[in-house]
Amino acid sequence: MEIQPIATFHSPFTTKFGIPKQSGLVKELCGEVVFEPAFRNVDSLRGLEEFDYIWLIWEFSANSHRANSPVVRPPVLGGNERMGVFATRSPYRPNPLGLSVVKIDHIEWESSRGPIIHVLGGDLMDGTPIYDIKPYLTYADAHPEARCGFVDRRKWDRLEVHIPDEVAALFSVQQREALAQTLALDPRPHYHDDPNKVYGMLFDGHDIHFRVDGKDLFVID
Numbered sequence: 001m002e003i004q005p006i007a008t009f010h011s012p013f014t015t016k017f018g019i020p021k022q023s024g025l026v027k028e029l030c031g032e033v034v035f036e037p038a039f040r041n042v043d044s045l046r047g048l049e050e051f052d053y054i055w056l057i058w059e060f061s062a063n064s065h066r067a068n069s070p071v072v073r074p075p076v077l078g079g080n081e082r083m084g085v086f087a088t089r090s091p092y093r094p095n096p097l098g099l100s101v102v103k104i105d106h107i108e109w110e111s112s113r114g115p116i117i118h119v120l121g122g123d124l125m126d127g128t129p130i131y132d133i134k135p136y137l138t139y140a141d142a143h144p145e146a147r148c149g150f151v152d153r154r155k156w157d158r159l160e161v162h163i164p165d166e167v168a169a170l171f172s173v174q175q176r177e178a179l180a181q182t183l184a185l186d187p188r189p190h191y192h193d194d195p196n197k198v199y200g201m202l203f204d205g206h207d208i209h210f211r212v213d214g215k216d217l218f219v220i221d
Contacts, residue, residue: 026182033117053101057098059129069085102120117133160217161183163176198211
């Protein structure tokens with residue numbers, strides 16, 4: 001089977017560091033699905049405006065090497081335990097395909113780039129190729145009673161984020177909230193715990209420097 005990208009995803013993240021590890025974790029995070037010229041046909045989106053969510057099938061295009069191990073170390077387990085690759089959502093897979101559900105904010109039917117789907121809550125890097133789009137169906141896709149393996153055993157603690165006024169002023173209200181919620185997920189490698197170490201994260205064209213002390217994250221500049 002040969003597949004080709006039908007669209008490209010655009011987001012505030014131009015590098016992998018800091019991107020939420022699952023879709024929907026940062027609900028305010030804006031993204032765009034921009035179609036390739038051959039697929040810029042509004043008829044292909046007919047009826048999509050009646051749905052709230054879509055599935056995106058995409059490529060882990062920023063991976064520098066192919067997966068060569070049957071096991072991985074999920075960050076949710078601190079990077080210390082091994083799990084089978086097919087029991088995780090690791091980006092290092094035999095076929096580097098990602099699957100994300102995102103909320104449709106609105107559809108821009110006419111633009112110089114063709115129709116654009118504006119979405120919220122994505123976990124994709126800027127420039128990610130998208131191979132297919134499917135509508136999210138609650139009767140078939142939602143199973144709130146389902147077990148989630150080792151993920152059920154991990155309590156998700158968010159950090160308290162402190163952003164100085166001069167940094168906050170660089171962003172719109174929505175961008176600022178998306179930045180705060182992204183940082184609250186703790187972008188650091190899980191084995192790092194140095195309160196004096198300063199990290200850098202590219203977000204919406206800005207290089208955000210921060211450090212973490214306990215449960216508090218402080219944006220420095």
